[in-house]
Amino acid sequence: MNNIEKLTPNESVKAVCRNCLGNRILTEELIKNCEGNSIGCVLYPYRFGKRVSVKILQRYCYHDCMACNMNRNYVRDCTTSDCAAHPYRFGRNPARKGMGDARNLGGNRC
Numbered sequence: 001m002n003n004i005e006k007l008t009p010n011e012s013v014k015a016v017c018r019n020c021l022g023n024r025i026l027t028e029e030l031i032k033n034c035e036g037n038s039i040g041c042v043l044y045p046y047r048f049g050k051r052v053s054v055k056i057l058q059r060y061c062y063h064d065c066m067a068c069n070m071n072r073n074y075v076r077d078c079t080t081s082d083c084a085a086h087p088y089r090f091g092r093n094p095a096r097k098g099m100g101d102a103r104n105l106g107g108n109r110c
Helices: 009-020 028-032 054-065 072-076
Strands: none
Touching (some): 009 054
C-alpha cells in the first residue's frame, strides 16, 4: 500500500489540487485564486476542506481526468499509480471495505 492509498477523501482533494497547481505548497491565496471554477472542476467547491463524498472523486475521474463520458471500463482499467483520486475511482472508500452498511444490519436503530 503506497501513501496515496492512505489518504482520506479530503486529503485526496488537496493532493489533486496541488498536482493541478504544479505541486506547489498550497497557500490560502493560491487556493482562493484557483481557476478551477472556470474550467468546471468538480473538486473546486471542496478546495477549502469542505467534506467531500467519494462520489465526487468518482465524478472527477469520469469527467475531469479521463473524460470518458461515464464509461466504467476506462476507469476500471486506469493504471495510474500516482493519482490521489485513484483509490476512490469507483465511488467507494477503500478504508471502509468490509465494514458493511448500517442500513443492511437490521435490528432497531435509535
